[in-house]
Amino acid sequence: LQFVESGGGLVQTGGSLRLSCAASDFSLGIYDIGWFRQAAGKEREGVSCISNDSGKSYYADSVKGRFTISRDNTKNAVYLQMSNLSSEDSAVYYCKQVPMCTAIQLQRMLRADSWGQGTQVTVSS
Numbered sequence: 001l002q003f004v005e006s007g008g009g010l011v012q013t014g015g016s017l018r019l020s021c022a023a024s025d026f027s028l029g030i031y032d033i034g035w036f037r038q039a040a041g042k043e044r045e046g047v048s049c050i051s052n053d054s055g056k057s058y059y060a061d062s063v064k065g066r067f068t069i070s071r072d073n074t075k076n077a078v079y080l081q082m083s084n085l086s087s088e089d090s091a092v093y094y095c096k097q098v099p100m101c102t103a104i105q106l107q108r109m110l111r112a113d114s115w116g117q118g119t120q121v122t123v124s125s
Helices: 103-109
Strands: 003-006 009-012 017-023 032-038 045-050 057-059 067-072 077-082 091-098 119-124
Touching: 003 091, 017 032, 017 091, 017 119, 032 077, 032 103, 045 067, 045 077, 045 103, 057 067, 077 091, 091 103
Parallel strands: 009 119
Antiparallel strands: 003 017, 017 077, 032 045, 032 091, 045 057, 067 077, 091 119
16 A cells, blocks of 8 residues: 655744645545654654544644544545644654554554655744
């Protein structure tokens, strides 16, 4: 499964960005999808996930209240709306399927070997 992340860029502290996750050759709609990020010099971490029917979502404490995950299965896309960004949010962001949208499964997916190119988010002060 190959995912394509987009929407990253340079934004000032306090600003907002919306990331998109797409799939070119399969339907995202049957999968629970997670967003992950990896800052320079740090380990990759799970940020958020959403169930295939949008009925369930999860957020890491570090982004709760600032990030919103959503999906539009008719457009074969998952989104991550990020607001009130700080320098600690600067990272490469990735999306990937997760077996189930839970904190534990999000953590387990960090062991995956294959990741897409991701999209860079840089927050400047």
